[in-house]
Amino acid sequence: MSVALGSTRPLVVRTTPVDDPGDLFTRLPETAPYAWTRHGEGLVGWGEAVRVAVPPGPRRFDWARDRLSAMFAEALVEDDVVAPGSGPVAFGSFTFDPESPGSVLVVPRTILARRDGRAWLTTVGEQRLGTVTPLRDPGRIRYGDGSLTAPEWEHAVARAVRRIRSGLLEKTVLARDLTATAERPIDVRLLLSRLARRYPECYTFSCSGLVGATPELLVRRTGETVESLVLAGTIPRGTDRADDMARGTALFDSEKDRYEHTCAVESVREALGPLCSELKIPEVPELLVLSNVQHLASPVTGRLSAGASVLDVVAAMHPTAAVGGTPTEAALEVIRELEGMDRAGYAGPVGWIDARGDGEWGIALRCAQIEGVNARLFAGCGIMGDSDPASELAEAQAKLRVMQYALEG
Numbered sequence: 520m521s522v523a524l525g526s527t528r529p530l531v532v533r534t535t536p537v538d539d540p541g542d543l544f545t546r547l548p549e550t551a552p553y554a555w556t557r558h559g560e561g562l563v564g565w566g567e568a569v570r571v572a573v574p575p576g577p578r579r580f581d582w583a584r585d586r587l588s589a590m591f592a593e594a595l596v597e598d599d600v601v602a603p604g605s606g607p608v609a610f611g612s613f614t615f616d617p618e619s620p621g622s623v624l625v626v627p628r629t630i631l632a633r634r635d636g637r638a639w640l641t642t643v644g645e646q647r648l649g650t651v652t653p654l655r656d657p658g659r660i661r662y663g664d665g666s667l668t669a670p671e672w673e674h675a676v677a678r679a680v681r682r683i684r685s686g687l688l689e690k691t692v693l694a695r696d697l698t699a700t701a702e703r704p705i706d707v708r709l710l711l712s713r714l715a716r717r718y719p720e721c722y723t724f725s726c727s728g729l730v731g732a733t734p735e736l737l738v739r740r741t742g743e744t745v746e747s748l749v750l751a752g753t754i755p756r757g758t759d760r761a762d763d764m765a766r767g768t769a770l771f772d773s774e775k776d777r778y779e780h781t782c783a784v785e786s787v788r789e790a791l792g793p794l795c796s797e798l799k800i801p802e803v804p805e806l807l808v809l810s811n812v813q814h815l816a817s818p819v820t821g822r823l824s825a826g827a828s829v830l831d832v833v834a835a836m837h838p839t840a841a842v843g844g845t846p847t848e849a850a851l852e853v854i855r856e857l858e859g860m861d862r863a864g865y866a867g868p869v870g871w872i873d874a875r876g877d878g879e880w881g882i883a884l885r886c887a888q889i890e891g892v893n894a895r896l897f898a899g900c901g902i903m904g905d906s907d908p909a910s911e912l913a914e915a916q917a918k919l920r921v922m923q924y925a926l927e928g
């Protein structure tokens with residue numbers, strides 16, 4: 520049963536150290552698993568002690584922060600670990616568009632965590648034993664077009680390019696969706712295990728049916744320290760080592776991709792600058808090589824000047840130019856007009872926050888919304904004035920393969 524917020528009963532929260540649980544996903548029951556992990560470390564949760572539907576609107580992050588602060592402040596907490604992610608934790612997913620419904624915060628009944636050689640278990644309220652059943656295969660997967668067919672989407676890219684060339688904006692990001700139907704209900708735990716194995720560099724997440732493995736860390740807050748990984752500029756992997764390296768070099772040398780990356784970095788600088796007393800952004804990006812694609816990547820670190828929580832930082836950063844565009848408002852208008860779909864949680868912030876205001880939030884990329892036998896997969900690309908619709912389609916397909924693999928194995 521979920522407790523409505525504003526109810527009079529405070530949460531009773533207990534965190535205790537536990538022996539190393541090993542693979543976190545093997546501890547998850549099938550129903551409604553929550554997860555945020557990378558390289559085998561992170562948090563998984565199950566059961567719902569509290570579920571909060573965040574109302575759409577421009578102040579949704581503030582609203583969410585205030586609701587959580589009130590709930591966490593009155594919680595009765597015994598925390599024998601005291602680390603980021605111990606004590607009460609809410610997982611959350613916010614829609615890309617502030618006006619879209621579907622943003623949600625959930626405090627799981629049980630959270631199991633593993634980080635830096637420590638492990639702990641947090642329980643909220645009375646416990647019911649979650650039975651761990653074997654992973655279930657969803658059977659054959661049938662795919663269908665989402666809101667646009669591939670040629671229609673290429674056409675949308677061409678229109679966006681024309682807008683950019685006319686000088687209305689510098690960059691936008693266009694995404695497409697794909698539907699998938701399985702023979703049997705999709706077991707989210709199976710998707711998580713496959714994603715974590717194939718994409719260990721990425722953050723494997725699950726929150727209220729939104730499941731994926733994103734390489735893009737929007738923000739991690741640990742006390743005063745904030746970190747972010749800005750990605751923009753992509754090329755598919757090569758067919759062998761030499762081809763791979765040649766493609767990596769081409770990406771690094773591509774003026775289009777470097778400029779696209781600069782737009783994303785500058786949007787992060789603008790958002791984080793006012794919140795930080797110190798901000799370090801490398802002058803030259805690195806190459807992040809994943810199983811399916813290679814990205815230009817800039818790791819950013821900063822020191823928060825005032826006591827902003829991780830959600831305050833998320834509010835300031837979303838949407839970065841990596842998933843929106845430059846300038847933001849013009850880019851969002853183009854997205855609304857040309858994509859022809861509601862992005863829902865795709866490209867929105869997904870992650871967790873604790874009662875100290877620490878937490879980790881990613882941009883929900885390489886993901887799908889799962890419901891029973893149905894999945895809706897998403898992927899998008901940064902569009903510049905010299906983008907080629909066919910190459911952008913190939914890039915989107917390469918990104919979609921992450922979730923196709925998760926579904927099919």
Ligand SMILES: C=C(O[C@@H]1C=C(C(=O)O)C=C[C@H]1O)C(=O)O
Pocket residue numbers: 692694735750751752753814841842884885897898899900901902918
């Ligand atoms: C929009 C997506 O990815 C974003 C766009 C990128 C690009 O266009 O080069 C690279 C990484 C992400 O910031 C996606 O994966 O759906």
